[in-house]
Amino acid sequence: MKVAALGDLHVKEDHAAPYRELFGEISRAADVLVLTGDLTDLGKPREAEILAEDLRACAIPVVAVLGNHDYESGCPDEVAKILKNAGVRLLDGQAIEIDGVGFVGVKGFVGGFGRRMLGAFGEPAIKAMVAESMNEAMRLENAMRQVRSRRAVVVLHYAPTPDTVEGEPLEIFPFLGSSRLAETIDRFRVSAVLHGHAHRGRYEGRTPGGAPVYNVAQHIPKPTGRPYALIDV
Numbered sequence: 001m002k003v004a005a006l007g008d009l010h011v012k013e014d015h016a017a018p019y020r021e022l023f024g025e026i027s028r029a030a031d032v033l034v035l036t037g038d039l040t041d042l043g044k045p046r047e048a049e050i051l052a053e054d055l056r057a058c059a060i061p062v063v064a065v066l067g068n069h070d071y072e073s074g075c076p077d078e079v080a081k082i083l084k085n086a087g088v089r090l091l092d093g094q095a096i097e098i099d100g101v102g103f104v105g106v107k108g109f110v111g112g113f114g115r116r117m118l119g120a121f122g123e124p125a126i127k128a129m130v131a132e133s134m135n136e137a138m139r140l141e142n143a144m145r146q147v148r149s150r151r152a153v154v155v156l157h158y159a160p161t162p163d164t165v166e167g168e169p170l171e172i173f174p175f176l177g178s179s180r181l182a183e184t185i186d187r188f189r190v191s192a193v194l195h196g197h198a199h200r201g202r203y204e205g206r207t208p209g210g211a212p213v214y215n216v217a218q219h220i221p222k223p224t225g226r227p228y229a230l231i232d233v
């Protein structure tokens, strides 16, 4: 299966058909399109409608997760509904199967990496932040357990490893993802992990357990020379 993957579309209200041509091109190049969140710029329903309209040009199945930007206006459910009505298989702690490949998706959350991860210590606000990070990893784990196929693709917005955020300022690494996601991923056999969010990160990396990770934010240079990645699964 050829999977096209693209993140951080950041569709704005004043954009006119921003992705129509690209989705047409992707439909001819791949079997499935994966969108790794930040689909809209400010999480406005109007932005989601513009994207939904462009997705009509996409003739292949579309799998997606939301990103932090899709929460900005406080109506992620409405944004999700518009995209689901356009046929997007929007994942938030679920797994689906397409032509023998399992797709598992959660947004993920911040928290930092490796031994430097934020720990649940001190103020309730810090504990709440760490709890959210652990909760996303747990929801990923529950979804992974639903996968019956031999091949599985994990779809995230936040990074599971520091490998693919390299290039971003060091100061913001802890806000770009969490190793807790990788700890979950490494308990399963995974063909590819796709994420976005780190616009200035690096295309390719691995989890500590060796699962291939791809940062497919549209701004990242990729072997295709196009905004999207093509990955054989």
Ligand SMILES: [Fe+2]
Pocket (backbone or CB within 6 Å): 008, 010, 038, 067, 069, 197, 198, 199
């Ligand atoms: Fe983004």
Ligand SMILES: [Fe+2]
Pocket (backbone or CB within 6 Å): 038, 067, 068, 069, 157, 196, 197, 198
């Ligand atoms: Fe983001």
